[in-house]
Amino acid sequence: MGVSVDTDTDFIELDGVEKVFDVRRRTGFLRSERREVRAVDGISFRVGRGEMVGYIGPNGAGKSTTIKMLTGILTPSAGSLRVAGIDPSRERTRLAQRIGVVFGQRTTLWWDLPLRDSYRLMHRMYRIPDDRFRVNMDRCIELLDLAELLDVPVRQLSLGQRMRGDIAAALLHDPEVLYLDEPTIGLDVVSKAKVRGFLRDLNAERGTTVLLTTHDLTDIEQLCKRVMVIDHGRLMYDGALAGLHEVGESERMLVVDLERELPPIVLESEHSVRTVKVEGVRQWLAFPASASAAPLVARIAAEYPLVDLSVREPDIEAVIAKMYASASGL
Amino acid sequence: MAESVESVDVAVREEPGAVFVPRSRVVEGVRAYGLIVAMWLRSTMAYRTSFVLTTFGNFAATAFDFVAILLMFSHVDVLGGYTLPEIALLYGSAGTAFGLADLLMGSMDRLGRRVRDGTLDTLLVRPVPVLAQVAADRFALRRLGRVSQGALVLGYALVTLDIDWTVAKVLMVPLMLLSGAAIFAAVFVAGAAFQFVAQDASQVQNSFTYGGATLLQYPPTVFATDLVRGVTFVIPLAFVNWLPALYVLGRDYPLGLPDWVAFLPPLVAGACWAVAGLAWRAGLRAYRSTGS
Numbered sequence: 001m002g003v004s005v006d007t008d009t010d011f012i013e014l015d016g017v018e019k020v021f022d023v024r025r026r027t028g029f030l031r032s033e034r035r036e037v038r039a040v041d042g043i044s045f046r047v048g049r050g051e052m053v054g055y056i057g058p059n060g061a062g063k064s065t066t067i068k069m070l071t072g073i074l075t076p077s078a079g080s081l082r083v084a085g086i087d088p089s090r091e092r093t094r095l096a097q098r099i100g101v102v103f104g105q106r107t108t109l110w111w112d113l114p115l116r117d118s119y120r121l122m123h124r125m126y127r128i129p130d131d132r133f134r135v136n137m138d139r140c141i142e143l144l145d146l147a148e149l150l151d152v153p154v155r156q157l158s159l160g161q162r163m164r165g166d167i168a169a170a171l172l173h174d175p176e177v178l179y180l181d182e183p184t185i186g187l188d189v190v191s192k193a194k195v196r197g198f199l200r201d202l203n204a205e206r207g208t209t210v211l212l213t214t215h216d217l218t219d220i221e222q223l224c225k226r227v228m229v230i231d232h233g234r235l236m237y238d239g240a241l242a243g244l245h246e247v248g249e250s251e252r253m254l255v256v257d258l259e260r261e262l263p264p265i266v267l268e269s270e271h272s273v274r275t276v277k278v279e280g281v282r283q284w285l286a287f288p289a290s291a292s293a294a295p296l297v298a299r300i301a302a303e304y305p306l307v308d309l310s311v312r313e314p315d316i317e318a319v320i321a322k323m324y325a326s327a328s329g330l
Numbered sequence: 331m332a333e334s335v336e337s338v339d340v341a342v343r344e345e346p347g348a349v350f351v352p353r354s355r356v357v358e359g360v361r362a363y364g365l366i367v368a369m370w371l372r373s374t375m376a377y378r379t380s381f382v383l384t385t386f387g388n389f390a391a392t393a394f395d396f397v398a399i400l401l402m403f404s405h406v407d408v409l410g411g412y413t414l415p416e417i418a419l420l421y422g423s424a425g426t427a428f429g430l431a432d433l434l435m436g437s438m439d440r441l442g443r444r445v446r447d448g449t450l451d452t453l454l455v456r457p458v459p460v461l462a463q464v465a466a467d468r469f470a471l472r473r474l475g476r477v478s479q480g481a482l483v484l485g486y487a488l489v490t491l492d493i494d495w496t497v498a499k500v501l502m503v504p505l506m507l508l509s510g511a512a513i514f515a516a517v518f519v520a521g522a523a524f525q526f527v528a529q530d531a532s533q534v535q536n537s538f539t540y541g542g543a544t545l546l547q548y549p550p551t552v553f554a555t556d557l558v559r560g561v562t563f564v565i566p567l568a569f570v571n572w573l574p575a576l577y578v579l580g581r582d583y584p585l586g587l588p589d590w591v592a593f594l595p596p597l598v599a600g601a602c603w604a605v606a607g608l609a610w611r612a613g614l615r616a617y618r619s620t621g622s
Contacts, residue, residue, distance in 0.1 A: 021620060068451065073454045074619070075615075093458065097457045108452040110369070117369055121365060125365060125456060
């Protein structure tokens with residue numbers, strides 16, 4: 001478990017980072033109850049320069065809190081945190097020059113003004129050299145299809161258009177790392193594809209380090225080699241996407257169509273194979289994701305009147321759900 | 331987006347992220363404030379008619395306020411021992427000072443909403459001070475309406491009043507307006523800082539800013555001594571215009587204060603800014619440790 005990273009190029013470093021909130025709940029007119037919430041509970045990881053990492057977990061797991069600490073918005077309660085060698089909470093404005101942030105739920109653009117005005121202001125605010133600004137702007141306009149939108153006030157943009165506008169705004173100053181908090185939330189299929197394609201190119205061509213949180217596992221499948229899973233403020237998994245299946249003890253499904261209705265298939269000596277469902281001539285057999293389907297298919301073909309078959313890959317969502325379930329059962 | 335941007339500053343450019351040149355936060359803040367205000371002005375000027383109408387509306391709304399005082403003086407000759415031109419001096423100076431502060435810092439009272447809806451976070455990831463971004467947000471030039479109304483009443487007072495002008499009294503007028511605006515601005519900042527903790531407190535802030543400005547439009551003699559004491563020593567609003575204006579008028583000070591207090595407003599403004607700045611920092615720090 002874990003992806004080996006050359007320590008020389010560690011760009012983001014977290015060591016035992018915690019964030020504890022004091023939540024006050026009003027119980028009477030003046031009385032209130034204090035409760036400690038450990039939003040992030042001792043997280044350590046490293047991300048190398050140029051990596052593209054998915055950061056996933058259920059609502060309230062601590063994803064956004066982590067991003068807020070990485071950008072310097074929130075100060076960690078404990079542990080150490082470095083981005084490009086900078087302590088984000090101490091040197092927030094200095095770090096801001098080197099990072100780009102996209103919040104899926106809220107825009108960093110000026111709501112009442114046309115996109116063009118927001119970009120103009122970014123140009124001055126980040127002190128972006130004119131030639132660099134022009135190159136980056138032209139690139140974003142082309143790849144994110146912004147030409148038609150530049151004179152439209154942000155509030156009139158659709159969610160997908162606004163998201164593209166936001167991503168452009170986050171990249172005009174050539175940040176070394178881009179944080180995306182739910183960048184595809186609420187987008188239609190076409191917009192999602194456009195955003196993913198852009199991010200993939202950005203990472204490949206410019207070597208921009210990308211850390212993205214998402215609910216949409218397709219984002220991770222299509223973009224990230226490495227995935228980190230967080231729940232209850234703890235890192236549950238950090239490694240390749242494929243390895244997630246093994247950790248989650250996931251199963252693949254062999255779906256077979258037989259010539260006629262038969263009782264559930266039983267294969268002697270194959271204890272890891274279970275027939276989970278029978279529906280007329282069709283039967284579903286679950287087997288470990290790590291095992292090969294070939295010998296299994298051969299045996300069924302030898303012992304049963306096989307007409308057709310297909311193999312279904314495990315659903316990552318189910319894998320993660322299983323991981324959560326087994327973790328909370330401990 | 332190829333055309334170059336109209337330049338409003340001549341700041342030195344450097345490669346972002348390459349070399350970090352430490353700059354004074356005040357200089358950075360003022361620069362950022364200027365950039366954002368320039369953007370809002372450009373956007374306001376895209377709708378000139380709307381701008382003219384809202385500015386006039388702003389002017390008229392505040393002007394009716396003074397009409398009420400004129401009506402009052404159609405029945406009485408003096409109010410709390412003060413004549414109409416004397417009241418006009420107090421009214422005009424408070425109105426102008428408050429109008430200036432409102433023009434420059436009036437957006438601060440939106441901080442609570444920004445904290446509640448989480449949009450403050452988007453300001454925290456930018457490389458410029460948050461205070462400047464909040465203060466310059468939605469800069470509304472129409473608030474000039476209030477400033478010009480105050481200035482008109484003040485002008486009327488200065489022309490009508492029979493004052494024995496000395497150099498000190500002449501200098502006192504601009505000193506009073508600038509220090510007064512600075513004191514009100516500090517109150518705006520302190521009020522916003524309080525909203526980090528209590529996000530629904532914008533009405534509390536309004537009671538000090540708008541409420542304070544209304545209070546100062548009348549002479550101290552019409553109020554109870556305890557209230558006068560409060561706005562002198564607790565929230566030093568009396569230094570906005572009461573004390574300097576009474577000096578210009580050659581009137582007795584409230585609470586038996588000595589003559590020289592009329593020259594304190596710049597110092598009081600400085601102290602207010604120091605306190606407001608500390609409050610702001612504390613508020614922002616609290617926000618960054620709680621995130622709510």
